[in-house]
Structures are given as structure tokens and as C-alpha cells.
Amino acid sequence: MVGIDEVARLAGVSAATVSRALSGNGSVSAGTRARVESAANDLHYVVSSNASSLASGRTRNVGVVVPHLNRWFFSSVVEGAERALLRNGYDLTLYNLSGGGDERRSVFDHFLRRRRVDAVIAVALELTTDEISGLLALDKPLVGLGGPLAEVPSLEIDEIAIARLATEHLLMLGHTAILHIGSHRRTGFQQAMTAAGLPVAAESMICADFTMANGYAHAKQALGHPHHRPTAIFAASDEMAIGATLAARDLGLSVPKDVSIVGIDDHELADFFQLTTVAQFPERQGELAAETLIAQLEPSRHEEPALRVPLPFELIVRSSTARPLE
Amino acid sequence: MVGIDEVARLAGVSAATVSRALSGNGSVSAGTRARVESAANDLHYVVSSNASSLASGRTRNVGVVVPHLNRWFFSSVVEGAERALLRNGYDLTLYNLSGGGDERRSVFDHFLRRRRVDAVIAVALELTTDEISGLLALDKPLVGLGGPLAEVPSLEIDEIAIARLATEHLLMLGHTAILHIGSHRRTGFQQAMTAAGLPVAAESMICADFTMANGYAHAKQALGHPHHRPTAIFAASDEMAIGATLAARDLGLSVPKDVSIVGIDDHELADFFQLTTVAQFPERQGELAAETLIAQLEPSRHEEPALRVPLPFELIVRSSTARPLE
């Protein structure tokens, strides 16, 4: 492997100048920089990240901690983060906690502590206080995303406003018997219902995990009930909304004629199922998280990080919602 | 941050001995090892990966290159690889090529070349010859997975046998009018049909990308045709098979009464849709790839790598297939 000395020799300068020219730190004359760059190119020189990290204390690598990988939201966030990081010359090291137990502990006790990352993105994690203090003890830039991490500077989407928006869409169409399936997005639902002067019965809010199977099961229960069948369902995720759609179909109900359904996410399948939803752009969230960290890591090269800017969301009206039958 | 010297002082030995005790390289008496380990524990010492890498030439990090992340197959492979790597003390650095263009090039020209990884897993990639020679030039252990990488040692699943198995399942049930949707799994389909003495018309093999929308569209076309409607569909992925299932339902056809459908993957949704499929265990594939590499990286600690062992697959019969109506 070709090293910095060879480049220095070919360019006729010292190793230090090569380092300066290639990293952009310190001043180098335009001519020298050009010669160094062409020498580096000719030799296919790439700095050794380890040597560079050891000497500079900066790794150009960001750790991303996720609770799962094969859910649409998480893999989208990681894709977005990866894109932004690559674009800025950073690697992404992935820590997936789905293994649980010892592996999970070792991520915080061992892996994150061996100085391999400059910063950490923690996605939608429910962490123990030990784990949080572990993260903070790294004393590195840290950003949470979509999670309940009180002590961690986070990019947060306004969950209440999202749920309110989805609910208001149904209210605006004239629905009053609305079922909510989901959990942490309950508040916005209640707010919107109350503001519309509608009662919120306990049985009109069902807690569920966010899977299609669960959306199916709960929707079928509710839609099959002989007394208070809802005319609309607001599911806290598109996967549940799709499950609900299939449940309605299986009961012979037509969407949106017999029942309107709205989800949250704008999942990749939402378009296929013609689902009305509130998009929340997870790739963009991942990108933003990465850019926020990079701005902190390289204050000179970037403007202020845009932390605490509310994350964007948007109602996307497709064909799963309509006025209720009169 | 506490360094190796502090541990050495506390344990009353030299830094060299600490290194040997903690890494397992070189001989250390049992007593010394115990003292070193307890000192390291007390101080919460974790080796600096950069210093260690620079001195030893080994990074304890593996690069995983994927063409996408938010597809079930890829994220499952990455999850499996991550699990196996973490368990063995390795980090996983992710390179997602879905950005394309310049970013893609820089992964091969820059990122992979800065000595940050000990080995590379290349998942289902169609690489240019330049990219392949780039990978080989790294001169590091390398394993391909599920891709057409002729020059790269690969873990391969027997695509032909899988397709044959799925087709034979339909044949066994008595189907003769079988439609195949997919592309690179065509050969096994043809083999099974021919072996059963059945003709394979061109229109009974449709090429498609692997999405649900595509499966839906193609199945609807075929099932709506007034003349030669298939009694069974073999889709080359579960997502397409699910799309086909929905198409059948929308036409008022019942699965499996009017049409049998079999997929490949055992996707997380396959169970929900009661889909008969051939499972291919992508998490296990990722794990195997990682273990193969680790065995090469640490020949002393592990038995021979099990490369070229055929990857497992298995027919899972659910409720989307049955005998055709007489």
C-alpha cells in the first residue's frame, strides 16, 4: 500500500504538506496543492484511516444504533443517514440492538467505547438510564431520532400534530365514529376529537404493536361488532392501516365507501394500497441527523446545526378516505 | 479515557503484558491474566481500536456492501451478519450503493481502501469489472452472497433447485397451466415443467422486478385473460406472490380454490397472507457469510470455513396452494 511519504516524494514536498493539502487543514499554496493532488491520484493514495484517526483523534465514522433493521422506518432512516455520511466522507458503523441481552450490553460497554466513532445517532430507542449515561459518557456529539430520549438532544417529529392532522382529515370529511389503532400517537387523536366536540370512548382507542397482522386483527374485531361499527379508522402506522384495509375487504366492506382508513408513514406500500396517510419522510430524518452531527464535528465548514427544527410531515390524500355514507 | 498504561500500573505489569493478556496473543500466566482482567474491568478499560489497528494491522471491522437496504432480503442479511459479527467482537460498516453514481464509485475508490475493514461481504451485487477488481485489489478476505459475482468466492443458494421445488409442488398438486413471474429463477421452472412433460410457452414466463405492485399487475393480466387462464402462479419472490394474491382477490377469484400461488423467500408477510413459499433464510445467509470471513481472519480460533456448502432452503406449505378445481 502506498503511504504518505511516497506521495510527498513524488510531489517534492514533505509529508506534513501532503497531509495539509489533502485534508484541507492548514494553508497550502494553490500550486503545491495541485501537485500533491495529482501525485496522490497517480499513486492511488488513500490515507490510512487508523493512522489518521490515531494522530488526529477524529475517525470520520459515525455510529448508528437502531432497535431493528428490517422495518421500513429504520432501514429508511439508515439509508438516509448513510447517504449524507458518504457524501461527506464519513463511514457508517451499524449497531443493531435486535439481538438483545448480552449483545446489547456489549454495544454500549465495548463497541461504542473503543473510539471508533466520532458521533452517534440513536434511532427510536428505548434505552435504560445506564445505556443513556453510557452514551453521554462517550462525550461525543449525539443525536436521537424519533425516540423518547429525554436527556439526549433529539430530532423530533411533532407526533401530536401528526395524529391531529390525520384525525382532522377524517373529521373534515364528516366522520364522527372514528377508531384509533396505535398507542403513542393517541394524544393528537384525543385533542382533535375533543376539539370537534366528540366523545372519545375507551374502546375507540386500541393499543397495538405496529404490524400488519395486528392492524388486521383489531380492525376486524371493531368492524365486525354489531353495535358501534366505526365509519373510519385512524391507524398509527401504514402497516396497520393496510392490515385494516385487508380486514375490511375480508368482511366484504368497501374502502372507502363503507369505511375510511388513514395511516401514518407513507410506507413504500401506501401507494400500492392507495392509502391516505401522513408522510413522515424517514430518509430525510436520517439525512438530517447525519448533517446535524457533521455540522457539530466540523463547525468551520458548516453553518449552525438545525437541531430542534421540527421535522416535516404532510398529509397525502389517496383513495382510502371519503365522506361516510349517509 | 483510560489507557493501557494505567491498566498495566494497576495490575503491576508492563503494557506489553496487558496487551497479551487482553488479546490472547502470546503467553501469559493464569494469575497475571486474572489480575490484568480485573484491573481492566475496574478501570472500564477498552482498547483504542485505532491504536490497536495501526499497530497490528487488524481492524476488527467488516464492510458490508449492499445494493439497497430497505428491502426485506437485504436488511435481513445485514441483521444476520451484524449478529454474527458482534458476537465475535467485530464491527459492521455499512456501504449502501443505492445512491448510485459518484457515491457508488467512491465506495470502491475511497472508503473501502482506507484500511478500515479486515474483510468485505458483497451482497447480491451486480458489479462492474472495475469494481470487482477494486474489491480483489484490497487483498482482503471477501465473500459474495446471492449475487452473480463469478470471480468472487461466494455463498450461493441453488436457485435452480429452489425454483424446481416450488414448481414441483404445483405439479404434484395436479396443476399443468402454471404461470411463472420472475426472471433469474426461470431455469428451475423450465426444468421441472419439461421433466413433467409439459410445454413451456413463452407467455407463461414473465419477467418482472420483484415488487408487490408488479406481481399484482402481471397476475391481473394473466388471470383476466379470457383464453388461457393459469390455475397456478409461481412467483419468484413473496412480494410478487402477495401482489398476485391481491390481484386474484380483486378479480373475485379465490386463492387457492380458483388459483394456487407459491412464492420464494418466506418473507415476514408470508405467514400473514398464508402463502406457500420456499424459505431461503437470509439472516442465516448473512450469519454464514460473516462466520466464513471470521474463520479466515482467525484461522487458529476457528475450524475451516464452510464455504461452498450449499445454503439451506425449504418448502413451507401454507394455504395458498391446493389441487386445481376439476
Place this chain on the structure above:
DNA sequence: ATGAAAGCGCTAACAC
């Protein structure tokens, strides 16, 4: 089995 010493390949002060 253990310690001393020489790097690993770079970066950052410090000189000029």
C-alpha cells in the same frame, strides 16, 4: 512468562 524498545502511518505544534 515478562519487559524494553521500536515502530504502525499519520497529524499538529512549532519553527522558520
Place this chain on the structure above:
DNA sequence: GTGTTAGCGCTTTCAT
């Protein structure tokens, strides 16, 4: 603007 020098925190000979 550029070269010289001294590390960064480990691992690994080479002694003993």
C-alpha cells in the same frame, strides 16, 4: 507556506 519533530496508544519483535 512549508519542513522538522514529537507524539497518537497500542502491538510485536527481541531480549532476558
